[in-house]
Amino acid sequence: MGVLKVTNLTKKYGNFTALSKVNFEVKKGEVYGFIGPNGAGKTTAIRVLLGILKATEGSATIFGKDAWNDAVEIHKNIAYVPGDVNLWPNLTGGEVIDLFVRLRGTNNINRREELIKKFDLDPTKKCRTYSKGNRQKVALIAAFASDADLYILDEPTSGLDPLMERKFQECVMKAKKAGKSILLSSHILSEVEKLCDKVSIIKEGQIIESGTLSELRHLTRINIELETKKTVLNLEGVKGVHDLVKKDNVIYFQVDSENLGEVIKYLGQFDVVRLKSAPPTLEDLFMRHYEGAGGVN
Template structure:
């Protein structure tokens, strides 16, 4: 069952097309990764989902309601965390969390205190004294405390240290186990890889690919390191072999996934002593899509 369904969504700003007929859906009980560099259209898409921007063309349905016309009803069942959180400077973190809880109509103090402890936040400090990471914690605690059915998280771990990132990942998996759905927009690819059931890659306002990680890995290559009793010959003549590097510990190379069987058959005749094979990561997949694209990168995406 689809909780979110985006169909041919187009968003134009004058003559500039920010989103060009994009379509995807998020199913009930899944974590859906929405990835791409800054400027690809992720945040614009999320603003349309939240009813902040009106689509130029196409349709966005959340809980089978229109994202623009029924935004008030939809917001009662969603939680949203932006990548850059601004808070009321004269309120304490605890007061902000309580305010959001009251707006949602559900105040569960035990649950609130549990998340404050998990994220190691001092709720008595004024928001103006908080670092970016602590402001992010306030928004995450407020979201996870709510009894939402759909969580929209736009670069939610921006500013968090690695320990807090792990806590965040545990919280996402907890709400997934409760049957809730999550749209996670991120360029931290290891995070997406750990959490997401399916991934959608957006580039320059267009969807490139959507599918599970296994379905998308046909687009990239596995990494292999091989030691053999005899020197390997003829490797560079095989189809689907890339970036061969002869090292002291053996020969390393990349191989197109569909050619692995052929490569194993070839190298086995030289007497395999050691064979290491790492599946392609989401980062590999991402880099292949954006290879040669000016102004993009991973980790420090422009």
């Protein structure tokens, strides 16, 4: 069942199109990655979902309700973490967490304390004294302490150190196990790769690829590291082989997924000593789409 559904979502500012016919769906118990560089349209889409911006065309529904018309009702069951958290400077971190949790109508003291300890936050300090990372922790604790059905996370680990990133990932997996849905917008590809069931790649306001990670990997190449007893001949002429590099007695190359069987069969005649294959990373796929487009910014 779709918890969040975006259909042909378009957002224009005068002549500028920030989003063009964007489509994706987040199901119950699913972690959905929404990836692209800064300025690709991720935050604009999230603002439409939160009812902050009105779509020019298309629709966005959460729990079957319209994101713009039913925003107040929807917000009772969602938790949102932005990439740059602004807090009330004279309140303590603990007071802000309590305020956010109460706004959502939940008050699980044990969960709150457990998360404060997990993220190593001093809740007695005033928010004006917090670093960016600590402000981010306040928002994450408030989000995961509430009993939301959908978490909308927009660059949520911005400013966190690697240890705290791991704690965040644990919270996402726990929420998923509890049947919650998560929309994770990020440009940190390793994070998305660890957590997400499905991803959509957005470029200049348009979705250019969507699917599970295994589906997307069919669209790119496998990395091969090869060592043989005999000299390998004419490998560059074999169908599906790309970017061949020889270093000493080791050959590195890429092969299209659909040609892997034939390539391995061809290599058998050269007495393979070692063959190491690695599936393409999300980064490989991502960079393929952004190469020749002015790079990622």
